[in-house]
Amino acid sequence: MLSPCRPQLRFISCSIILILLFQAGDTKRDLKSACSTCQQITENFNKGYDRTAKQNFGGGNTAWEERKLSKYETSEIRLMEILEDLCDSSSFECNRMVEEHEEQFETWWFKKKTKHPDLHEWFCIDTIKVCCPKGTFGPDCNGGSERPCHGNGVCDGDGTRGGNGKCSCDHAYKGEFCLDCVDGYFNQVRNDTFSLCTECDTSCKTCSGATNQDCDECKEGWEEDDQEACVDVNECAKEPSPCKEDQYCLNAEGSYSCNGCDEACTGCTGGGPDKCQACAEGYKDVEGTCTDIDECSQSEPACAKENQECVNNKGSFICICSSGYEEKDGECVQQSDEKESEALETTPEPHGEL
CATH class of the missing domain: 2.10.25 (Laminin)
Known part of the structure; x- marks a missing residue:
């Protein structure tokens, strides 16, 4: 006999799977965020390093201080001054990372700086392992391309321990590796590692070159002529007109618009009372223009x-x-005396000349 607990266990199992999936998504986001925080910290460290380059202990006999306390350039005092300005007071993640890894900063400052001058590489990538080298991603820093997405997009997680490496292509590019062109663009240059997409002529939906004779397919509002070039369709020349009786048609490249006739017209060929096909009631034709009667x-x-x-x-x-x-x-009918007097009272007195 089936246990009555089975459905409940199944529900719990599904809940656990969903929780793990959400946690996995949060972990990826956290890894990207951690790398971004670390990148900002190392950038601010380099700025602080440059800012304090020409400072000293700031008092008394500098020569004596350098002999007795070691040079300011490599001193712990300088390191502390730089660390104090790495984060904004409101940035919790930044301040927590600096506090958690203060010993690593000291290690790099006193022991590793000469051999490993790139703080971001030593600290963010090799030591606390929240970032990857440019062109790689994920927990194991997979990839290794010098030009992720062939330079035509952004690789998800690029340079971080998160992401899946999927390309989000720039405008005009598509495909798994951002080497193909979207409709309206063509490959001006294309090989296995490089692609340059250039915009088609305005008349082309797809094309193989830059002119209106290179269209593979015309856009809506354009049609192929005898020379196999895409040319504008003049919708306004069609019968019947695409516009209503009280409108006139105005052609544009690849399109058209319908605009209202002047109120003096019954039907028209353009804007204004001089473009009427016939005059509306209350108007008459005066030398080609419908004029009020x-x-x-x-x-x-x-x-x-x-x-x-x-x-x-x-x-x-x-x-x-x-x-x-x-x-x-x-x-x-004549107003009553009472109404007439009210009308007179409300009539303003004329102003005399000053």
């Missing part, structure tokens, strides 16, 4: 009702009641 100036009154006034608008007009009248049931 002033309905209020016509011989026949536009506002036929009594006590109305006409106000012209672009392409239209409105009828309003004359001063002292108000609209009521579709007619302009």
Whole structure:
């Protein structure tokens, strides 16, 4: 009979595997971070070394101090001054690394510096083993290429004890080793160790050279002509037009745009009231340009009702009641005395001349 604990054990096993996977990912990130911290520490050490190059003990009889206390150049005092400025006070990882490995700095300073002048190599790579030589990665510093990803990308974990060595290619490059070109680029130079990707002509999706006759495939909006070159498609010359009735088409290289006609137009061939196919209601053609009709100036009154006034608008007009009248049931009737007096009170007095 199956034990009732089996499903629980299976769940626990899966949980442990997931935890280990997350820990493995964190370890890789930690190894990269540790190398970055160590790199910064050794760079700051070299800056401090240069900064203190011309200093001395700073008091009294320097010649006597050099004889009795050893030279400042190789002194513990100088070493301590350099170590004090390696990290910002807020950088926990940096300060912890310096504190944990202070003895190694002393060892290098007093015993190893002459034979191993590269502090980063001696400390970060060979001693505390958080970094690898450039072009290598991982716990065992695998790889060894002088140009990781052939100089066309970044190797995951390059120079650290983390990462998997996978290439993240630069723009224009692709492939496991960043030797191939993405669409829109071609290999101007290519061998087993070097690749130079150059951009195709604007008209090409893929190509073998730099001109529009070297296209293997045209981009959308371009087509092959009789000379087997990719040329622009003039979408605006097609019937029917790709644009709506109240729009005009504007061609561009490899594309087009639809733009709204002027309000004076019914259909148009371009922007402005002089490009109308026909004039909209309320407009008339005046020497090739659709111009507003002033309905209020016509011989026949536009506002036929009594006590109305006409106000012209672009392409239209409105009828309003004359001063002292108000609209009521579709007619302009005289305002009551009370409303008329209110209107007079709100009317500002004209200013006299000073």
